Amino acid sequence: MSGLLLQTIVSGLTLGSIYAIVALGFVVIYQATRVLNFAHGEVLMLGAMIGLVLHTQVGFPYWPTFFVVLIAVALVGLLVERTAYAPLASSPLSTVIMATAAVGQIIRSGVRIVQAEQLSFFPPMFSLEPIVIGPVVITRLNLGIAAIAVGLVAIFGLLFYATTLGTAMRGTSQNPTAAWLVGIDVHRILSLIWALSAALAAAAGLLIAPLVLVRPDMGVIAIKAFVGAVLGGFNSLPGAVVGSLLLGVIENLVGVFLTNAFKDVVVFGILIAVLLIRPSGVLGRPEARRV
C-alpha cells in the first residue's frame, strides 16, 4: 500500500472520529424522538464559537473553557428542546424537522450578527509536532483529537448501554408510553437526551476548531456526520460510528485522488445512493412497516 494512500486513510479516520461524535448526537435524538435535528450543526458551531470567544477574547483558561462550553451548550440543547420540539411533539414529524431548521437559522444568523466577521482559529490543544509511524506522518494534535473522540464515543456507549440511565433512555426511545408507565420520567429523559446531544455537538465543535476556521456557517460539517450516520445505519449507534469513520476515509480519498472541489458533492451522491439502495444503512436493521 502506498504511503500516500495510507496517509490519506489515517487522516480520514481522524476526521471520521469527529464525525462520529456529531453522528452520535444526531442518532440519539433520532432514536428518542424520530426527529432529525437540523440545528445540530449550528449547535456544534455555537460550541466552537463560545469556546473561541471565552478563551481568546475573555481570556478564560484553556481547559476549563471546555467544561464551561459543554455545560453552556447542553443548556442550549435544552432550550432547543423546549422551543422547537416540546411544543410540537404531537405535530407531524415534518413540522418538527422544519422547526429545528428554523432554530438552526436563528442560531446561525444570530451568531453572524453578534460576531460579524471575526474569523479565527482556536489554539490547538496539542502540539503540531509530527509523529512518524512507518510511512504515515500524524501530528500530535490529530492524534490527540482522535483519542479524545474515541474516548467520548466509548464513554457515551457505556452510558447508553451499561447504566440504568442509559436503559431508561433506550426504553424511552423505543416506547415512550411504556417507559412512562413503568415510572420513567419521560420528559426529563427527553430533555436529558437533547442536552447530551448538544454537549456532544459542542465537543465536536471544540475538537475541530483548531483545524478549521471558526465561522458562523461551519455547521455544514454536521451534514457530513449525518451522511456518515446514514451510511452506517441511522437506527444503530455502532453503525453510526462505523459509518462516520468510513465517510471520513471516503471523503479524504475522494479529496486526494479524485477531486477536492467536488468532494462534498460526491458525499451527497453517496448519501442518495445509500438511501436508494439500502435505506437502513450498511449496518442498520430494516425498520418494520406498520399497517
Next chain:
Amino acid sequence: MTGPAAARLALLLTLGALLLAPLWLPPYHHYVLTLILLNVITVVGLALVMGFTGLVSLGHAGFVAIGAYATVLLTRAGLSYWMALPAGVLLSGCIGYLIGLPALRLQPLYLATVTWGFGQSVWLIALNWVSLTNGQNGLKMAAPALAGRPLAPEDLYWPVLAVAVGGLLAAYRVTKTRPGRALMALRESEVAAMTLGVSARAYKTLAFALSAIYAGSAGGLYVGVVRYINPDNFPFHVSLLYVTMAVVGGMGSLAGAVVGATMLTGLPELLRGFVEYRELIGGVLLLAFLVFVPHGLVGIFGPRIRASHRVPMPPQAAGVPAPSGPVASGDGRSPGPGTAARAEWLRITEVTKTFGGVVALDQVSLVVAPHTIHGLIGPNGSGKTTLFNVVTRLEEPDGGAITLGEHDLLSCPADRLAALGIARTFQNLEVFPRLTVLENVLVGMHARLPVTMTSAVLGTPASRRAEAEARAEALRWLAFVGFQGDPAVPVGTLPFARQRAIELARALAVRPRLLLLDEPSAGLTFGEVEELARVIRRIRDELGTTVILVAHTMRLVFGLCETVTVLDHGIKIAEGSPLEVRRHPEVIRAYLGPSELPATASGGAT
C-alpha cells in the same frame, strides 16, 4: 353577495390591478412586485409537494438554481432566451423527478435530508465548477429579445405575470381534481390511498417533478429580469425562506402560498437596511408560525372559507337509504376487467406469514364463494387482520397462493387491486381526516376516473364532465351507507360512527366485487350495528359484491354470513355454517379457554 361570487370578484380585481400595475407603480416597487410573483411561482410549486403531498423539501433553491443556470448557459451557447427558458424548466423538472424517486420509500426524515443534500450540492457545484459557472463571480446574460428588439427588465413583468397566473390556475385545477386528491390522500394515509389504487410511486415523483417545474420556471424568469446570476442566490437559507413563505401563508393551501410569498418578499424589500437581520427574522417567523399558527395566515380564516363551499346532499339522502342504489344509475357494474356478474371465487391456498418468530398465519386455506358474505372470526391475535393485509398485498406472505377468478393476486402490487375490484376497510379506521367527506369518497373512485394530471391542468371538457359525474356518484354512495350531513366538512371533525360509514362509502366507490370489512362494527352502538347489518346485506344483494367480514360482534357475523371461518393462532380451526361453527368444540375452546372454566365462560363469545 356570498362566498364564491365575492371571491371571484376579488380575484378579478387583483388580476386587474396586476395588469395595470406597470402604469402606476414606481419602478422599484414594480421590480419588487416582479420578485413577489417569482416567489409566488416557486412557493406554489413547493406547496404542491409540502402542503398537499406532505413531503418536506429543504432544497428548493436548488431547482430554482438549475432553471436559472441552465437558462443562462443555454443563451450563452447561442440559444434564444425563449428557447433556453423552457429547456431549463424541463431540466429542472427531470431532476425533480429523480429527487422524488427516493421519496418513495423514505420516511420524512430521510427525504428532508435528500432534498437538503441536493440543494447544497447544486450550490457547491455552482460555486466550484468554475469553468462552467464562473464560480463566485457569476455569469452575465444578454437581454432577452423579442422580434429582434432587446427587452428592458421591466418588460419581463408580463411573462412572469403570465406564468404566475397560469401556474396558480394549473395548481388549483390539480388540487381540486383526481390527481390532487391522490396527493392529499397519500399525505393523510398512504396505506389507505394505496388500497384505493393510488400509486405512491407515480404521484410522489410526479409531485416533485411538478414542483421542480415551478421552481425552475421562477429561476429561468428571474435571470431574464436581472441578467446576472451567481451562487449567492441559492444557499440553504433561501430554501428555508421558501419553506417559511409556505408555512407563514398556510401550508396545504394555494392562497397560503400566495400570501406567504407576497408578505415575505415584500416586507424585507421594503425594510431595507436590516439586511443582516433578515435571516434571523425569517427563522424566528418560521418557528413562531410552526408553534403558534400551524395553519398559517390563511388558516385563521379557514373555517369560514370552507363553509361557503357547501355541497347540498341530493334529496334522497334524507331519511331512508336511497331506493335506487348507485348500481341502477350509470353504466352498470364494470369494475375493471370482467364484470361482477361473473362468478369469481377467491381462493386462498396454504398462506403462511411469520413476523420474526411469531407465526401469524399457518398454512391457511380459504375459499370464498361469489355473492356471499363470508365471516372470519377468532380471538384477538388469531391472524384475521394479517390475512386481510396479505390478501390486499400490504403484507408479503412467506408462502401460498391467492387468486381471484383467474387473477393471481400475489403478482399484483397493492395499488393495482382497486382496479381489479378489491376494496377494504380498516380495523383502526384509515379515513383521510383533513379531506372532506366528499373528497374521501372520490378517492375511492381513483382507479377508474379518467382524469390525468394533464387533462386536469388543461381543464378539458371530458375531465370536467368526469369529475362532475364522480361527485354525483360519490353523493349516492354516501346516501347508500346512510350518511346524512354536510359532505363538505373535513372527515376528521365527525364522530366515529360517521367516519366508519364514510370509510365504507369510500370502499364501495371502488365498485368492488370483493369487499373486505375489518371489524366494521367495532365501537358502534346497538342501533348502529343493526343499520350496518342492513347495509352489508344490501351490498351483497343489490351490488352483487362478495363480502368478507371480520367482526367480534357475533350477532352480526352469525346473522349475516353464509359461511364462517374461525382462526386461532394463525391456524384455521373450523369452517362451516354459523350453526356448525357455533357448536364446534375447537371454537368453544379457543374462545372460552380450557374446559376447566366452563361455568364462568358461558356466553363469553359475544
